[in-house]
Amino acid sequence: MSFCLPKPVIALAPMAGVSDLAFREICREFGANFAVTEMISAKALMYQDKKTRTLLASSRGDAPLFIQLFGSDPVCMAEAAAILASDKTIHCAGLDINMGCPMPKIANSGDGSALLSKPGLAAQVAQSVVQAAEPCGLRISVKIRLCNERDPLTTAQLACTLSDTGIAFLTVHGRTRPQMYSGSSDADAIAEVRQAVPKTIPVIANGDVRTAQDAADLLRQTGCDGVMVGRGAYGNPWLFREIHALLSGEAPPEKPTLAEKCEVFLRQLHRAGEVKGEMVACLEARRHFCWYLKGERNMKPFRERIVMIKTAAEAAEIAREIVLSQENAAL
């Protein structure tokens, strides 16, 4: 299967607990032209963990998609890659390797961002996944964060080392591990990576894209081949079409109305229910619903009810009342 990255890439970031199939499909509807699944444990995949199967849910419309794996054992990562590559029920164009997760649960086991301080092992992991999956037609990418002074290589050196393993492209989140998700993302450091890595390897810049202007600035500052949007997409899939419009010199699209936000949220909830069952979908949808309402006035009483939602019918009723309350306020 041949795969070409869109130009420029305007991607939804992998976010555990957020970037599920339902949210990815909604973001694509509004212009996300690339997406990566929530991270999936290579070990769990080998043990056929049931929850992991849900994380692998994909659809023909959810393309191009990369499945993200985490792990630091080259053999286990290769086996997991081979499992995914041979599963014809999964629609994916490639596999992404997580070398950025700073969460103690992951990094303390040597996975995720812990690989930044072991460049030799990081390269072995990338190479073994490339060798296992590329012959089956899957492309491989790696997502890293910035290295810091305690790491043996600079981020640019690490990126060059990884580029030599046969990966198709690289995503760089402009924060270091100690920063976790706070402070600001360093666009200049991402630009250094873009400069250092061969031009044949696309580099996607990630960090702090909250507006279309942020995306345009990040592309310009870094010279990268695309941007990846994380938290800026929370409750705001419309950001992707705003980015497209700005980059192509079109007038900014209309902002969504509150009624549209509710309608899109309910569709996302419905789809999530199909994939993971109504109960789980509703629990996870509580925060999505609050994110969709961010910036809207007089939502406090609704939020108090949203955080208790157990059924899709309850969510629909709250959405109906929200829209009605706004119509009444406008009278």
Ligand SMILES: Cc1cc2nc3c(=O)[nH]c(=O)nc-3n(C[C@H](O)[C@H](O)[C@H](O)COP(=O)(O)O)c2cc1C
């Ligand atoms: C809730 C949450 C979950 C995340 N899960 C993942 C993950 O599974 N894999 C990954 O590579 N990065 C993960 N990230 C990091 C994001 O992909 C992204 O690199 C980071 O949020 C920076 O982008 P932003 O500033 O646009 O949010 C996660 C971030 C958040 C906030």
